[in-house]
Amino acid sequence: MADDEEIILSELSDDELVLQMHDDLYDGLKEEIEEGVNILIARNWTPYDTLTKALVAGMTIVGADFRDGILFVPEVLLAANAMKGGMAILKPLLIATGAPRMGKMVIGTVKGDIHDIGKNLVGMMMEGAGFEVKDLGINNSVEKYLAAIESEKPDILGMSALLTTTMPYMKVVIDTLKEKGMREDYIVLVGGAPLNEEFSKAIGADAYCRDAAVAVETAKAYMLRKHNRATA
Amino acid sequence: MAQDLLSRLMATQDWLLADGATGTNLFNMGLSSGEPPEFWNIDQPDNIRTLYRGAVQAGSDLFLTNSFGGNAARLKLHSAQGRVGELNRVAASLGREIADAAGRPVVVAGSIGPTGEIFEPMGTMTHALAVEIFHEQAEALKAGGADVLWIETMSAFEEYAAAAEAASLAGMAWCGTMSFDTAGRTMMGLTSAGMAALVEKMAHPPLAFGANCGVGAADLMRTVLGFEMTNTHRAIIAKGNAGIPKYHDGHIHYDGTPDLMADYAVLARDAGVKIIGGCCGTMPEHLKAMRHALETRPKGPKPSVEDIQTKLGAFSSAKDGTGDTSGDPKRERRNKRG
Numbered sequence: 001m002a003d004d005e006e007i008i009l010s011e012l013s014d015d016e017l018v019l020q021m022h023d024d025l026y027d028g029l030k031e032e033i034e035e036g037v038n039i040l041i042a043r044n045w046t047p048y049d050t051l052t053k054a055l056v057a058g059m060t061i062v063g064a065d066f067r068d069g070i071l072f073v074p075e076v077l078l079a080a081n082a083m084k085g086g087m088a089i090l091k092p093l094l095i096a097t098g099a100p101r102m103g104k105m106v107i108g109t110v111k112g113d114i115h116d117i118g119k120n121l122v123g124m125m126m127e128g129a130g131f132e133v134k135d136l137g138i139n140n141s142v143e144k145y146l147a148a149i150e151s152e153k154p155d156i157l158g159m160s161a162l163l164t165t166t167m168p169y170m171k172v173v174i175d176t177l178k179e180k181g182m183r184e185d186y187i188v189l190v191g192g193a194p195l196n197e198e199f200s201k202a203i204g205a206d207a208y209c210r211d212a213a214v215a216v217e218t219a220k221a222y223m224l225r226k227h228n229r230a231t232a
Numbered sequence: 233m234a235q236d237l238l239s240r241l242m243a244t245q246d247w248l249l250a251d252g253a254t255g256t257n258l259f260n261m262g263l264s265s266g267e268p269p270e271f272w273n274i275d276q277p278d279n280i281r282t283l284y285r286g287a288v289q290a291g292s293d294l295f296l297t298n299s300f301g302g303n304a305a306r307l308k309l310h311s312a313q314g315r316v317g318e319l320n321r322v323a324a325s326l327g328r329e330i331a332d333a334a335g336r337p338v339v340v341a342g343s344i345g346p347t348g349e350i351f352e353p354m355g356t357m358t359h360a361l362a363v364e365i366f367h368e369q370a371e372a373l374k375a376g377g378a379d380v381l382w383i384e385t386m387s388a389f390e391e392y393a394a395a396a397e398a399a400s401l402a403g404m405a406w407c408g409t410m411s412f413d414t415a416g417r418t419m420m421g422l423t424s425a426g427m428a429a430l431v432e433k434m435a436h437p438p439l440a441f442g443a444n445c446g447v448g449a450a451d452l453m454r455t456v457l458g459f460e461m462t463n464t465h466r467a468i469i470a471k472g473n474a475g476i477p478k479y480h481d482g483h484i485h486y487d488g489t490p491d492l493m494a495d496y497a498v499l500a501r502d503a504g505v506k507i508i509g510g511c512c513g514t515m516p517e518h519l520k521a522m523r524h525a526l527e528t529r530p531k532g533p534k535p536s537v538e539d540i541q542t543k544l545g546a547f548s549s550a551k552d553g554t555g556d557t558s559g560d561p562k563r564e565r566r567n568k569r570g
C-alpha cells in the first residue's frame with residue numbers, strides 16, 4: 001500500500017486517535033491499544049469515556065462483522081486480546097472514579113463440554129461493553145453454578161454448550177434454580193452452536209444469544225428491563 | 233502395507249453409505265447429558281454394539297467408532313485422561329466384532345474428534361502436543377482393529393493436520409472432515425474451497441475428505457459444491473445433520489425426516505460424493521431411506537445451488553465465502569500502520 005508510513009499515535013488528534021484505535025482493535029494490535037489508552041488518559045479523558053468511545057465502540061464494529069460472517073474466531077480472539085490489554089489499564093481507574101456499572105455476569109460452559117471459544121468471546125465482549133464478568137471456565141456442574149451465584153451475586157447467568165450431548169444440561173441448571181425459588185432473581189442467557197431460540201424457550205432460559213455481539217445486546221436490553229422493573 | 237478395506241471398497245463401488253449419529257442414538261438409549269459417551273464402551277458395551285449394529289443393519293458400508301471425545305484433552309474433563317488406550321481400543325474392537333459378523337464387508341472407522349483447545353498463537357495448544365494426543369488415540373484405535381482412522385468435526389486446519397500426522401505415525405490410512413457451521417465456513421473461518429486446496433498439499437493426504445455436522449443438509453451440500461470448485465480428484469465425504477435440533481420433553485430431536493435425508497443422499501451422489509452418511513439426528517430409519525433411495529433412484533445431473541435449496545431448504549447464510557476474490561475477510565481500511 002502507498003500509505004504505509006509509520007503512524008505516531010501521540011501525534012493524532014483525539015478524534016483521529018479514537019478512529020485509529022478502532023482500526024487497531026480490529027487488527028488485534030494489543031500494544032497499540034495499550035498505548036492509545038494511556039495517551040487518552042494522559043489527555044485527561046475519563047476512564048469511562050476511554051472505555052466506551054475507544055474500546056467498546058471499536059469492539060462493537062468487531063462484533064458486528066463477526067455476526068455478519070466477515071470476521072471469524074481467530075480475528076475476534078486477537079481483537080478481544082487487544083481490548084483486554086486496554087481494559088487492564090482502565091479497570092483500576094474505572095473503580096477509582098466510580099464509573100457507572102453495567103451489571104455483573106457469571107458465565108461458564110456446562111458439565112461435559114470442553115468447548116469454551118464461544119463462551120470466552122462472550123465474556124470478553126461483555127467486559128468490553130462494561131460488564132463485570134466472572135468466568136467459571138469449562139465443565140461446570142449445577143453445584144458450581146450455584147456456588148458462584150451465591151458468592152458473586154450476578155445479575156446475569158450465562159451458560160454455553162457446543163455439543164448436542166451437553167446442551168440438555170442447561171435445563172438441569174435452570175430447573176434447580178426454579179426448585180430453589182431463585183430463577184426469577186437472574187437473567188439466564190444461553191448460547192452455543194447447536195442451540196436455537198426454540199430450545200432456549202423450551203428449557204426456560206430468558207434468551208438465546210446467537211453470538212457474542214448478540215449476547216451483549218441482549219444483556220443490555222434485559223438489564224434495562226430489570227432496572228425499569230425495580231423502579232416501577 | 234496391505235491396502236485397507238475402505239480403499240478396496242472405494243475402488244469397486246460408485247458410492248458408499250456411511251453411518252449416522254452417535255450421540256443422538258446413545259441418548260435414546262439413556263446416556264445422560266454431560267456424561268462422556270466413551271465410558272459406555274466399557275460400562276454398557278451392549279448399547280455400543282446396538283449402536284453399531286443399527287447402522288450395519290440399515291445398510292451402512294462403514295461406521296464410526298464411539299471414540300469421538302476419546303482423546304486425553306477431552307477425557308481430562310472427566311479425570312479419565314489415563315484411559316485413552318482402553319476406551320479407544322474397546323471402541324474399535326466392539327466395532328470389529330459387529331463388522332465381522334455382518335456377512336459383507338463393513339469398514340470400522342476409528343473416530344477422532346477435536347481436542348477442544350485453540351492452537352497457538354490465539355490459544356495454548358501446540359502442534360507437537362496435539363500430534364502426541366492424537367497419536368495415543370490413533371494407536372489404540374488401530375490396536376482395537378479399526379480399518380481406517382476417521383478425523384471429524386474439525387474447525388481449525390492446524391488441528392486437522394495434527395491428527396493426520398498422528399494417523400501417519402500410526403501407519404493408518406485416514407479420512408477427515410471438517411464442520412462448516414459459521415456462515416458456510418468453519419468456526420475458524422476456513423472455506424470449503426480453502427480446505428480442498430489445503431488437503432492437496434498434505435504430506436500424508438486422506439483417502440477422502442469432506443464435511444460433517446454443521447447446519448443441516450442444505451448447507452452441507454453447498455459445502456460439497458465448494459470443494460468441487462477446486463476441481464479436486466480426491467474422494468469427497470458428506471455427513472450432514474438430519475435437520476436442526478429441537479427440544480421436546482427433555483429430548484433433543486432433529487427435524488429432518490427420512491425422506492429429506494433420502495433426497496439429500498441422492499443429491500450428494502449426483503454431485504459426485506463418494507462416501508455419503510449422516511451426522512447428528514441421523515437414525516437407522518434415515519439410513520434405510522438413504523440406502524433405498526441411492527439404490528433405486530436413477531443418477532441425475534450434478535445439482536446446482538438452486539436445486540439444493542429447492543429440495544433441501546434454505547441455507548443458513550447468503551454466502552459461504554467461496555468464489556470471493558478478495559481473499560481475506562477484511563473490511564476497507566482507513567489506513568495501514570507501519
